[in-house]
Amino acid sequence: MIRRTRVLIVDDSPFMRMAIRRILTTDPGIDVVGVASDGVESVEKVLELRPDVVTMDVEMPRMDGIASVKKIMSVAPCRIIMVSAMTSEGATATFEALEAGAIDYILKPSAENSMAQKQFKEELLRKVPGIASVSSLQNHHSSLLASPDTAEQSHLGACVKRRIECIGIGASTGGPVAVQEVISSFSASFACPVIVAVHMPRAFTAPFAERLNAKCSVAVRVAQEGELLKGGTVLIAPGGQHTTVVRTAAGLVVKLSPATAPSGVYIPSVDLLLSSLSESTNGAVLGVILTGMGADGFKGMQQVKSRGGMTLVQDQATSTVYGMPKACIDGALADTILPLFRIGPTLEQLIAGS
Numbered sequence: 001m002i003r004r005t006r007v008l009i010v011d012d013s014p015f016m017r018m019a020i021r022r023i024l025t026t027d028p029g030i031d032v033v034g035v036a037s038d039g040v041e042s043v044e045k046v047l048e049l050r051p052d053v054v055t056m057d058v059e060m061p062r063m064d065g066i067a068s069v070k071k072i073m074s075v076a077p078c079r080i081i082m083v084s085a086m087t088s089e090g091a092t093a094t095f096e097a098l099e100a101g102a103i104d105y106i107l108k109p110s111a112e113n114s115m116a117q118k119q120f121k122e123e124l125l126r127k128v129p130g131i132a133s134v135s136s137l138q139n140h141h142s143s144l145l146a147s148p149d150t151a152e153q154s155h156l157g158a159c160v161k162r163r164i165e166c167i168g169i170g171a172s173t174g175g176p177v178a179v180q181e182v183i184s185s186f187s188a189s190f191a192c193p194v195i196v197a198v199h200m201p202r203a204f205t206a207p208f209a210e211r212l213n214a215k216c217s218v219a220v221r222v223a224q225e226g227e228l229l230k231g232g233t234v235l236i237a238p239g240g241q242h243t244t245v246v247r248t249a250a251g252l253v254v255k256l257s258p259a260t261a262p263s264g265v266y267i268p269s270v271d272l273l274l275s276s277l278s279e280s281t282n283g284a285v286l287g288v289i290l291t292g293m294g295a296d297g298f299k300g301m302q303q304v305k306s307r308g309g310m311t312l313v314q315d316q317a318t319s320t321v322y323g324m325p326k327a328c329i330d331g332a333l334a335d336t337i338l339p340l341f342r343i344g345p346t347l348e349q350l351i352a353g354s
Contacts, residue, residue, distance in 0.1 A: 039063025156228025170270030174320025185344030202240035244276035274300025283307030
């Protein structure tokens with residue numbers, strides 16, 4: 001008999017608790033083992049029920065979602081999905097919860113928007129089983145004392161001689177924290193343009209860029225149509241649409257386009273971004289794939305490799321979800337595989353030597 005995923009629902013709204021329960025019970029592989037109406041009760045229920053996954057509201061009485069995540073991760077770590085409001089305030093709180101140990105988030109739909117309600121249902125039924133399979137809840141810094149791999153170092157020595165005109169980074173589940181880890185390690189003199197695609201809703205992109213800009217030595221902002229890629233600047237692909245890069249007389253320029261089929265759930269598309277970078281730089285690109293569910297980025301990394309570009313992938317031990325990195329590694333597309341804490345310094349090393 002297959003073990004069902006045990007879920008605890010935490011929300012101060014009886015309506016939302018009922019709505020989430022109704023959705024989750026349509027999956028025979030999910031067992032809703034309990035509900036909690038605030039953060040204090042959520043900690044008590046986690047200790048009592050030991051769920052596999054917790055869906056966590058952000059705004060609650062007595063103890064809010066962020067404090068709840070911190071407490072749960074300190075006393076009984078488990079997989080937590082934030083259920084967040086589609087506002088800049090909701091985005092900021094969500095990023096704080098992710099830093100505290102939550103794995104992913106889903107946007108809370110408005111009662112009037114049937115499309116948002118449908119998307120909420122689909123994401124809930126996709127993400128709950130998805131993060132239930134996450135085997136480790138260890139912090140990505142846990143490998144900090146790991147010794148460098150000799151072959152890996154040798155390979156980097158060969159790669160450092162290749163020209164890099166731009167770096168493209170892709171991520172999904174666990175991506176906001178992973179991207180911050182990488183970008184915050186760059187020095188103010190980091191000279192290569194960087195463009196990042198994380199699967200993220202439109203309302204969250206600007207707060208994410210602002211958060212990174214406040215924490216990083218390089219400038220970070222949301223990519224704009226027609227913007228020129230420049231050294232010392234990291235551009236974040238805006239949510240709700242796709243971002244590609246084209247070559248013009250002025251240099252590499254951002255092009256934004258509507259998110260339409262057959263791109264599916266991956267918006268913005270890492271595949272489209274990396275493929276366009278490979279073409280516009282004629283292979284003088286470094287593609288980076290970080291933690292994430294699914295396989296977005298695989299086709300883009302194929303294009304990077306086929307044009308002679310460089311590829312770097314996060315390792316399994318430090319990935320929140322190993323899906324996107326694993327797809328590239330299994331497909332023999334990774335020139336280098338590194339723990340998260342080494343990716344930023346390695347990029348700095350590669351750029352300095354290119």
